[in-house]
Amino acid sequence: MTSAQSHDDGPFTGRDPGGILAPRLRVFEAVARTEHITRAAEELGLPQPTVSRALARIQRELGLALIERTGRGVRLTRAGRTLLPYVRRALKELAAGGAQLTDPDTGTVTLAFLPTLGAEVVPSLIRAFRADHPQVRFSLRQEVWGSAVRSLREGGVDLALTSPVPTERGLSVRVLHTQPLVLVVPAGHPLARAEETPISAVGTDQLIALNRGRGIRHLTDGLFHRAGLEPRIAFETDEVGTVRGLVAAGLGVAVLAARPHSPLPGTVELRITDPGAERSIGVVWHPYEGEPATVASFRAFVLAEGERLVAGGLA
Amino acid sequence: MTSAQSHDDGPFTGRDPGGILAPRLRVFEAVARTEHITRAAEELGLPQPTVSRALARIQRELGLALIERTGRGVRLTRAGRTLLPYVRRALKELAAGGAQLTDPDTGTVTLAFLPTLGAEVVPSLIRAFRADHPQVRFSLRQEVWGSAVRSLREGGVDLALTSPVPTERGLSVRVLHTQPLVLVVPAGHPLARAEETPISAVGTDQLIALNRGRGIRHLTDGLFHRAGLEPRIAFETDEVGTVRGLVAAGLGVAVLAARPHSPLPGTVELRITDPGAERSIGVVWHPYEGEPATVASFRAFVLAEGERLVAGGLA
DNA sequence: CTGAGGTCATACAGAACAGTATGCGTCTGT
DNA sequence: ACAGACGCATACTGTTCTGTATGACCTCAG
Secondary structure (H helix, E strand, O other), X not given: OOOOOOOOOOOOOOOOHHHHHOHHHHHHHHHHHHOOHHHHHHHHOOOHHHHHHHHHHHHHHHOOOOEEEEOOEEEEOHHHHHHHHHHHHHHHHHHXXXXXXXXXXXXXXXXXXXXXXXXXXXXXXXXXXXXXXOOOEEEEEEXXXXXXXXXXXXXXXXXXXXXXOOOOOOOEEEEEEEEEEEEEEEOOOOOOOOOEEOHHHHOOOOEEEXXXXXXXXXXXXXXHHHOOOOOXXXXXXXXXXXXXXXXXXXXXXXXXXXXXXXXXXXXXXXXEOOOOOEEEEEEEEOOOOOOOHHHHHHHHHHHHHHHHHHHHHOO | OOOOOOOOOOOOOOOOHHHHHOHHHHHHHHHHHHOOHHHHHHHHOOOHHHHHHHXXXXXXXXXXXXXXXXXXXXXXXXXXXXXXXXXXXXXXXXXXXXXXXXXXXXXXXXXXXXXXXXXOHHHHHHHHHHHHOOOOEEEEEEOOHHHHHHHHHHOOOOEEEEOOOOOOOOOEEEEEEEEEEEEEEEOOOOOOOOOEEOHHHHOOOOEEEEOOOOHHHHHHHHHHHHOOOOOOEEEEEOOHHHHHHHHHOOOOEEEEEOOOOOOOOOEEEEEEOOOOOEEEEEEEEOOOOOOOHHHHXXXXXXXXXXXXXXXXXXX
């Protein structure tokens, strides 16, 4: 690995991170390795006096002699020899950290996604992406709507597949798929023969809802609010399966996205006719200057392929 | 651990090595940890604008945004959050390296010593020293005279217990013990009844010698040379025990240091009367500015206690 | 032993950086 | 809603550092 690099400053991100984050370490390492100030300077792309002085400064500040002159060359002192492996390991860490950020093939992508998407959509996305980028690692976090948005804002995740797509300013979004919201009623319910219904038809039925923080709950609350209704919530739970079970048991009705393939036996799903009674699933990210290459690469892939995969996975 | 430190420059060695070797890393770490530029600056003992600009510079050079403004504070971006653990590990390495050099209790001392001293003297020295400094680690190298001196010059070892003490300029020495050289002859040898002898008495006897590079061989060669004689070397070996065995077997005579306690059965030892027929065992080191505290501490101990221990161990 | 070549350190001019003061945007309490 | 406080960024001046040229010292060959 020749690390000779000229010191141009373009806005490209591929430069040596150790040299930027810790220039003194790199100087010391080069001198220690070559035991030759002039050669080290050439390798670093710096004039020889700069290296000479930089080293003198380090030693003065540390109060330790790391190299010493020997004839017409230099040699590491014992102290320098002792320090060298630590410096090497430190530079190695920085190089690894830099690779995470700049190398589109070795980074890690942290992805938050809806519980619903964990079974099929996310595995398909990742499998397809890794076919081209096998070194990229993923940190996957199944998170509900509220916490996914918070994680995005706080920098906890790179990308979120969530629903509904948040409207906060500062977050970029792209809708990949839209599902109609349905009213889930037990088989014997008065509305069970209809195909669609306004939310107002719920009347005095008890509502079985997901806990706050879930996207569907957020949408449900908005739906009732816009209709001027106050939902009468009998149960709150975290599991969509539980909700359907409670509805089947005749304990109330629920607002959900249509169940893939068909409704749970013992339940009927009616499309809700109110405007905006839909659930948009989208990808959300927090845009900023100079984002890791890996993240940009994966996001581009999601934007290109996600629509198809999400629609297929939720069919 | 409060790391607030003023930026005085004294010649003392106890300063934070991470901050000296990699100031940018420390700035980034402090800002990342506090997510607050002003507080990070206070902690680092720097003015706030300095930290602000240093960070801006790092980001510009990396081409990556590591922090971003959020309201009236700052927050790490994903890239910053990704980089942080690497930077932390790098700083940890540097701190460990610095501790090796500046903390008299955690360093490592590399000690070269004569094979003769490995059985008793070196273990006693180290046991006694570690009673007061239990954290200090030792790297022990059994080396003969020639290579010990070379290691010292090249920075391979901190300290050498060797013999004879070298006279090279650039190396500091202190004699700890002096043993007379003896001529070892087989029991039936014409000289076996004498107590002492000049080296010239060897006459035409074959000599059994240690290999070149051994201190005793160096002394033996010198002894013959000063007497104007050419040694007639029949065997060369690396083991003092082998030399004595060959002498006992009547295959020649040898110049050695007196055997502890008593001569090997079947051999007789006669003190050599030539001037300078002695072997000085001493401690040797390569002095330089700003040596690791641990090394200085151990050497001081050796200088204080070594004379007694070496004399005792070779009695 | 002397001269030529090689290597690191120092001198001086110019660029980059640090320190002080201040501006601009944001949050909080009344 | 508005005043005050808070917090990061920028402007200006003095110091430090970088880069070019040169000096001092060592090594090696003849």
